[in-house]
Amino acid sequence: MDAARVDSGVLRELEPIGRLSPSRLDELAGLASVERVPRSGDPFLARPASGQSVYLLRGELALTLPDGSSSVVVGGTPEARHAIGRRVPFVAAKAITDIELVRFDDDVLDVMATWDQLGAADRRSPEPAAPSLGNWAILTGVFSIQSLRSGALSQLPTPHIEELLRRFSRRKVRAGEVLVREGESGDRYFVIETGRCEVERTVGGAHIKLAQLKPGDGFGEEALVSGAKRNATVTMLTDGALLELVKTDFDELLKAPLLQPVTIGEARQRVAAGGQWLDVRYPSEFLYDKLPGAVNIPLAEIRNAASLLDRNREYVVYCQSGRRSSAAAFLLAQRGFRATWLAGGLWVAEGRPREPTTRF
Numbered sequence: 001m002d003a004a005r006v007d008s009g010v011l012r013e014l015e016p017i018g019r020l021s022p023s024r025l026d027e028l029a030g031l032a033s034v035e036r037v038p039r040s041g042d043p044f045l046a047r048p049a050s051g052q053s054v055y056l057l058r059g060e061l062a063l064t065l066p067d068g069s070s071s072v073v074v075g076g077t078p079e080a081r082h083a084i085g086r087r088v089p090f091v092a093a094k095a096i097t098d099i100e101l102v103r104f105d106d107d108v109l110d111v112m113a114t115w116d117q118l119g120a121a122d123r124r125s126p127e128p129a130a131p132s133l134g135n136w137a138i139l140t141g142v143f144s145i146q147s148l149r150s151g152a153l154s155q156l157p158t159p160h161i162e163e164l165l166r167r168f169s170r171r172k173v174r175a176g177e178v179l180v181r182e183g184e185s186g187d188r189y190f191v192i193e194t195g196r197c198e199v200e201r202t203v204g205g206a207h208i209k210l211a212q213l214k215p216g217d218g219f220g221e222e223a224l225v226s227g228a229k230r231n232a233t234v235t236m237l238t239d240g241a242l243l244e245l246v247k248t249d250f251d252e253l254l255k256a257p258l259l260q261p262v263t264i265g266e267a268r269q270r271v272a273a274g275g276q277w278l279d280v281r282y283p284s285e286f287l288y289d290k291l292p293g294a295v296n297i298p299l300a301e302i303r304n305a306a307s308l309l310d311r312n313r314e315y316v317v318y319c320q321s322g323r324r325s326s327a328a329a330f331l332l333a334q335r336g337f338r339a340t341w342l343a344g345g346l347w348v349a350e351g352r353p354r355e356p357t358t359r360f
Contacts, residue, residue, distance in 0.1 A: 006032045006102050014055050015081045016282035017109065024112050032102050041095045052103045053083040059099030063090035072096065087288045106320070106347075113282070114323040117299035118161050158323045159330030160253040167249040173236050182233045186223030188246045192216065195240015201232045212237070224250045259329050261343030267316045270340065275314040278339075280328040289346065291318065299324045302331050311337060318342035318349070 008029040012018040020028065034057065037043045043054070043061070058075040065071060066089060073080055084093070084101075156164060170193065173179065179190060182202060192215050199210045199219070210232060213219060222228045224247055262270065271277055277294035279286045286296040297305045299319075309315065315332060317325040317339055325341040332339040342349065 004034045004036070005029075006034045010057065010102070013081060015284040016113070017053075017055075017104070019116075019282050019284070020112055021116050024116055028104065028108075028112065031108065032104060035101050035103070037095050037099050037101065039095050039098050041099075042093055043095065043099065043101055044093055047103070049085060049103075051106050053086070053106055053109060054101055054103040055083055056080045057100040057102060060096040061099055061101075062094045062096050063088075064092035064094075065089070066091055075099065082284075082288070110319075110321045110323055113320075114158060114299070114327065115161070117280075117324060118327060156250075156253055158327045159259065161327060162331070164245070164250075164253055167253070168243045168245050170241055170243055172241050173239065175236050175238050177236045179234045179236065179242070180220060180230045180232075182230050184230050186220055186228060186230050186247075188244050189218065189220045189224050189250070190234075191218045191243040191245075193241040193243050195236060195238045197234050197236045197240075199232050199234050215240075223247055259326065259333055259339070259341065261322065261326070262316065262340045263343060264349045267318070267340070267342050270314055270316050275316050276310075278315045278317045278328070279319070280317055280324050281319050285320070291346075291349070294318075297328075299328050302328050303335075306332070306335050306337070309337060314338040314340070316340055316342060319345050321345040321347055 006029050008022075008025040011020075011025050011029055011032075017025070017028070035043065056073050056075045057080070060075070061073045061084070063071045063073065063085070071088060071090070073084060079087075084090070168191070173195065179197065180186065192213055194215055196215075197213050199213060200207050201210055202208070213234070219234055220230070222231075224245070271293070277291045279290055279294045279296045280299040280302065281296070282298055283296055286294070290296070309332075315329075315337060317329045317332070318341065319325040319328075322341060322343055322345040325345060329339040329341040
């Protein structure tokens with residue numbers, strides 16, 4: 001089995017991946033590889049499909065279903081736009097021809113979907129209080145998948161993403177202005193909106209240039225977590241503008257969300273008592289993987305769809321992991337609705353070994 005790079009254009013044809021923003025698709029393409037498996041090979045022998053979304057790009061793959069019957073997936077067909085086994089579970093697989101496939105960690109896709117849908121909602125929101133930070137690509141560029149999964153921002157509860165955007169402030173800077181100085185205490189995080197700056201460090205009395213930063217790059221993240229001393233000096237090379245987030249704002253947003261999650265048992269009891277399942281995933285996810293009686297309003301549409309919901313009814317919101325649903329429940333609560341969210345999402349409801357999360 002060998003691997004090659006995948007083009008983002010290929011990803012646009014897949015569901016629900018193709019609904020991600022162009023910048024996210026490019027980032028995802030950089031994380032993915034096309035795997036080639038020879039005829040008669042089992043693509044899941046060395047790497048099981050659990051916790052992954054695997055798509056067949058070319059060739060024919062035979063699947064053995066739980067009842068002993070078989071099914072064939074052919075690359076390039078409408079069926080192949082969906083992850084293998086996502087619509088119909090399987091217990092074994094065998095390549096009928098040489099095949100090509102691509103796989104992604106489900107958690108990575110869920111992080112990207114959460115961020116993208118919240119971003120889409122903010123871009124379209126008619127509310128005057130909605131965040132306005134200029135080019136959204138600046139923010140999605142700096143909040144990369146690595147940052148959202150393991151950086152300082154990964155500690156932020158998902159429902160507070162929207163408020164995080166509001167807390168950023170913008171200021172103009174001049175060429176030659178020192179933004180942070182090595183050895184000083186740090187209390188804020190910076191994102192370059194326009195302009196360029198230089199990073200240098202003192203080593204043995206000599207000033208060593210480490211890097212140049214461009215629009216979309218961020219620095220000073222460690223200050224959000226620990227207020228650590230600056231380990232380098234950053235100076236503007238040109239005039240420009242920065243987005244800044246102070247540590248006190250970040251610390252405030254780290255507090256637990258106002259809404260409490262419910263377990264799958266509690267959620268079912270609430271629905272049985274008259275509540276309504278509300279699925280906030282993409283329609284293509286909802287179509288084949290929904291809970292009985294659920295209605296689908298994607299996270300990006302929650303604000304605009306609020307007028308269609310019943311204020312006298314409780315909504316039990318769910319998604320794949322709990323990320324999108326916790327954010328949606330928070331937005332609904334802000335608008336006066338009774339809303340709870342399913343901790344761990346469908347991963348827990350389906351018995352998958354995932355820990356419930358309220359983070360990115």
